[in-house]
Amino acid sequence: MTTISLFHRSGSWIFNFVQYMGELALLFMRTLYWIFVPSYQGGRFLEQAKRIGPGSFLISALVAFFVGMIIALQMAYLMVKLSAEIYIPNVVAVSLTRELAPVLTALIVAGRIGAGITAEIGSMTVTEQVDALRAFATDPVKYLVVPRFLGLILMLPLLTVFADLIGIFGGYIICVLKLSISPAMYLNMVVQSLAIKDIVTGLIKTIFFGIIIALVGCHQGLTVKGGAEGVGRATTVSVVRSFIFIIVTDCIFTTMFYFVFNQ
Amino acid sequence: MIEIRNLCKTFGHQPVLNNLDLTIKTGETKVMIGRSGVGKSVLLKSIIGLIRPDSGSIKVNGIEVTRISEKEYNKVRMEIGMVFQGGALFDSMTVGENVAFVLNEFMDLDKKTIADRVADSLALVGLKGVENLMPSNLSGGMKKRVSLARVLCMEPQIILYDEPTSEIDPITADAINNLIIELRDKLRVTSIVVTHDMNAAYKVADSIAMFYHGHVIADGTPDEIRNTSHPVVRQFIHGLAQGPITEDENLVFGHVK
Ligand SMILES: Nc1ncnc2c1ncn2[C@@H]1O[C@H](COP(=O)(O)OP(=O)(O)O)[C@@H](O)[C@H]1O
Ligand SMILES: [Mg+2]
Numbered sequence: 292m293t294t295i296s297l298f299h300r301s302g303s304w305i306f307n308f309v310q311y312m313g314e315l316a317l318l319f320m321r322t323l324y325w326i327f328v329p330s331y332q333g334g335r336f337l338e339q340a341k342r343i344g345p346g347s348f349l350i351s352a353l354v355a356f357f358v359g360m361i362i363a364l365q366m367a368y369l370m371v372k373l374s375a376e377i378y379i380p381n382v383v384a385v386s387l388t389r390e391l392a393p394v395l396t397a398l399i400v401a402g403r404i405g406a407g408i409t410a411e412i413g414s415m416t417v418t419e420q421v422d423a424l425r426a427f428a429t430d431p432v433k434y435l436v437v438p439r440f441l442g443l444i445l446m447l448p449l450l451t452v453f454a455d456l457i458g459i460f461g462g463y464i465i466c467v468l469k470l471s472i473s474p475a476m477y478l479n480m481v482v483q484s485l486a487i488k489d490i491v492t493g494l495i496k497t498i499f500f501g502i503i504i505a506l507v508g509c510h511q512g513l514t515v516k517g518g519a520e521g522v523g524r525a526t527t528v529s530v531v532r533s534f535i536f537i538i539v540t541d542c543i544f545t546t547m548f549y550f551v552f553n554q
Numbered sequence: 555m556i557e558i559r560n561l562c563k564t565f566g567h568q569p570v571l572n573n574l575d576l577t578i579k580t581g582e583t584k585v586m587i588g589r590s591g592v593g594k595s596v597l598l599k600s601i602i603g604l605i606r607p608d609s610g611s612i613k614v615n616g617i618e619v620t621r622i623s624e625k626e627y628n629k630v631r632m633e634i635g636m637v638f639q640g641g642a643l644f645d646s647m648t649v650g651e652n653v654a655f656v657l658n659e660f661m662d663l664d665k666k667t668i669a670d671r672v673a674d675s676l677a678l679v680g681l682k683g684v685e686n687l688m689p690s691n692l693s694g695g696m697k698k699r700v701s702l703a704r705v706l707c708m709e710p711q712i713i714l715y716d717e718p719t720s721e722i723d724p725i726t727a728d729a730i731n732n733l734i735i736e737l738r739d740k741l742r743v744t745s746i747v748v749t750h751d752m753n754a755a756y757k758v759a760d761s762i763a764m765f766y767h768g769h770v771i772a773d774g775t776p777d778e779i780r781n782t783s784h785p786v787v788r789q790f791i792h793g794l795a796q797g798p799i800t801e802d803e804n805l806v807f808g809h810v811k
Contacts, residue, residue, distance in 0.1 A: 415644075422604045423642035426635075427656055427708070428628035 314514075315506050318432070322440050322506070325433035332438050339442030343404050347450055350403065351396045355454035358391055359383055359461025367470055376470050380477050381484035383462030388485060392454040393493045394541050397500035400447060401533035405508040408439055409529035412512025413522040421513065436509045443501035448494045455490065496544050503536045555580045556601060556712065556744065561610035562768075563596060570596050571607065572768025580615075581742040583734060585755040587790060588765030589799065594748045595639055597765075598714045601746070602636050603627045614712070632660070635705030639716040639748075641697035643689040649676075649700050650685030656708040675703040680729055695722040702730070706737075713737070715747040719754055727754065734758045752791055756780065764790060766799075 366379045412435055415421050421431050459481055466472040472480075511529040515521045556578040563571040570593040578584045586594050599605040601612060603619060612619050614630050622630075643652050653672045657663055663671075672685060679699040689697060698721060705713055715734070719727035731754050737743040738760075749755055755762055756776040763773040764787050772779060772787045782788060789797030 411646075418645070419638050419640055419642040420644055422599070423636075423638060423644070425604055426602050426631060426638075427659070428631040429659060430624070 315510055318436065318506055318510050318513075319502070321430075321432045322436050325430060325437050326441065328433075332433065335434070335438040336441050339438045340446055343400070343442045344446040344449060347396075347400050347403055347446070348453060351399050351450050351454050352457045354395055354399060355387070355392055355458035356461040358395060359387060359458035359463075360465050361461075362386060362391075362458075363462040363465035363470075367465065371470075376466075376472065377476075377480065379466055379470065380462060380472070380480035383466075384459055384481040384485050385489055387458040387462075388455045388489045388493045390493070390541075390545070392458055393451050393497045393500065394537065396451045396454045397447060397497060397504065397537050398534060400443070400450065400500075401504045401508075401537060402530055404443065405504040405533045406526050406530050408505070408508035409511040409515075409526045410522055412509055413515035413525045414519075416513055416515045417518055417522060431513065435513075436505070439509060440502070440505040443505045444498050445501075447497040447501040447504075451494060451497045452490075455493070492544075492548055496541060499540055499544075500537050503540065504533050507533045507536060555613070555615055556746075557611070557613040558597075558601075559611045561597075561600065561607050561612065563593075563600065563605065563607045569768055571600070571610075574610070574769045576763060576770055576773070578744055578746060580744050581738060582760045583738050583745040583747060583758050585759035585762045586746060586748045586765055587750070587752070587755060587762060589790070590750075592765050593768060594765055595716055598636060598716055598746065598748065601714060602631060602634050632708075633710055634712045634714065635708055635710035636714040637698070637702050637705055637716060637718050639720075641689070641694070641701040643692075643697055643700055643704070645689045647689075648685060649687050649689065649692070652689065652700060653685075653704045653707050655704060671707055672703075675707040676700070678706055678733060679703045680726060693721075695726065698722060699726070699730070702733075709741075710743070712744045713746075715745060715749075717748055717750065719749060719751055727751070731758050752793070 362383050363379055366382050367376065370376050370379055412421070415435070421435070424431050424434055463474070463477050466477050467474050508529050511525040511532075515525045556576075558574060558576040561571050561574040562569070574597065576584075576597075586597070588594055596605055600607050601614065601619075603624075607620055610620065614634070617630060619627060619630055643649075644655070647655075650669075650672050651658070653675055654668050657668050657671060669685075673682075676682065676684065679702050681696065681699055681703065684692070684696070684700070689700070692700065698718060702715075702718060718734075719730050722730065734745060734747060735758055738745065747755075747758060759776050761773060761775055762779045763770045764779070765771075766786055772782060772784050774782070779787065779791065782791075785798045789799050
């Protein structure tokens with residue numbers, strides 16, 4: 292391969308990336324526009340929220356529970372050596388609320404709901420249902436994207452709050468049963484270590500994660516080409532891209548909080 | 555009235571519409587014929603604005619639509635109904651909700667009125683008591699008819715039919731053809747009907763246009779088309795495997811040896 296063709300290849304890669312980001316930004320603007328323009332899609336929003344929230348609760352709670360236990364155990368290995376077991380509840384609470392619960396919940400929802408959104412809207416695209424919406428003077432962004440977008444930015448923070456609580460309970464099991472920290476002590480340490488800002492920064496992130504999952508999922512669905520196979524491909528791409536965007540966004544946020552706000 | 559002038563649309567390197575001219579007068583039923591893949595669906599989608607043409611002009615009731623905004627287009631679309639080739643029913647909704655789509659979205663009607671209008675529209679296409687079924691439980695032909703009922707429910711001035719009778723049994727197909735005629739005679743609906751069924755074409759058409767290589771090569775009354783001397787049109791309407799169309803495409807259909 293010559294240098295020229297290498298350049299062309301990387302050139303088109305950059306071009307595609309910029310174009311993709313532009314399309315996502317445009318979809319974001321159109322979504323915001325339709326959120327504030329009547330008629331409101333209240334019923335459809337509730338329907339989506341119901342699908343996203345309760346459906347994902349069990350799996351995200353399960354993961355948070357085990358992650359809480361795992362953090363406590365890992366820390367126990369280290370802290371027992373330093374006779375600092377008493378700080379384990381702090382570590383569990385802070386790492387869960389600031390980082391792990393928001394990110395893991397977002398990844399689970401991206402896999403479960405983001406993929407579902409792409410598959411559903413994608414099959415509507417290939418069977419001309421999206422065309423039919425437009426033919427009936429209905430904007431697909433208003434009708435399909437807005438309810439999912441709002442459903443995600445409502446439910447993801449809620450799921451994360453539950454994940455926080457259940458993860459902390461997972462840590463409790465280990466600390467109380469294995470490390471003989473008293474229940475009162477555990478709760479005391481958790482409450483002391485947690486500042487409101489830990490929880491809030493975690494939740495702010497989840498709103499952005501929700502936006503990412505909704506935009507990437509809907510965009511892939513609306514741009515599907517080529518029948519059932521195309522829908523399958525779009526679904527995979529949707530999950531992979533959501534994962535990458537979530538992790539990168541999380542890194543940006545954490546860096547920002549650390550350097551800018553010294554937290 | 556729909557006036558199409560010099561319409562062009564290219565997908566990639568493939569020109570699909572190539573300087574296409576076509577006029578459909580108000581209250582007229584125009585039948586479009588042409589081989590699969592020639593761009594009939596693309597033309598219908600261009601008229602209703604799902605595909606934006608590269609150049610040329612489309613006037614719907616005097617409004618130049620090729621360059622108007624989506625919002626402006628939506629006003630035009632309220633007068634146009636399209637029956638999609640595959641039905642395009644919303645598969646998350648029941649048949650009744652599909653048919654009532656426009657009523658639910660744009661009109662403030664009570665439940666009873668909506669239910670009545672849905673039942674009336676379904677009756678027009680020969681369906682009864684299917685309101686609570688899901689589209690996935692319908693046959694291809696039934697989907698097409700529900701799709702037509704959904705369009706009738708919005709009472710449009712213009713209806714675009716994309717192969718409305720394919721996949722439908724001959725008896726129901728004839729009933730649908732009668733319905734198309736009745737809509738023209740009683741409500742002065744302007745229609746474009748894409749079909750491969752020449753008998754249906756002769757029956758419903760005020761005029762028939764043949765589509766070839768991206769433009770209209772013949773446009774005339776059913777009798778004129780039936781008695782044409784144009785070799786390409788003759789091959790198509792008589793459905794012959796040998797002729798100028800297949801020679802032009804270097805198509806040699808296989809022979810069993
Ligand atoms: N959205 C699209 N993108 C790319 N090519 C398209 C698109 N829609 C139609 N085509 C191409 O245009 C040609 C005409 O298609 P169509 O109008 O569906 O044919 P038909 O006359 O059978 O309805 C086909 O070759 C098809 O591949
Ligand atoms: Mg077609």
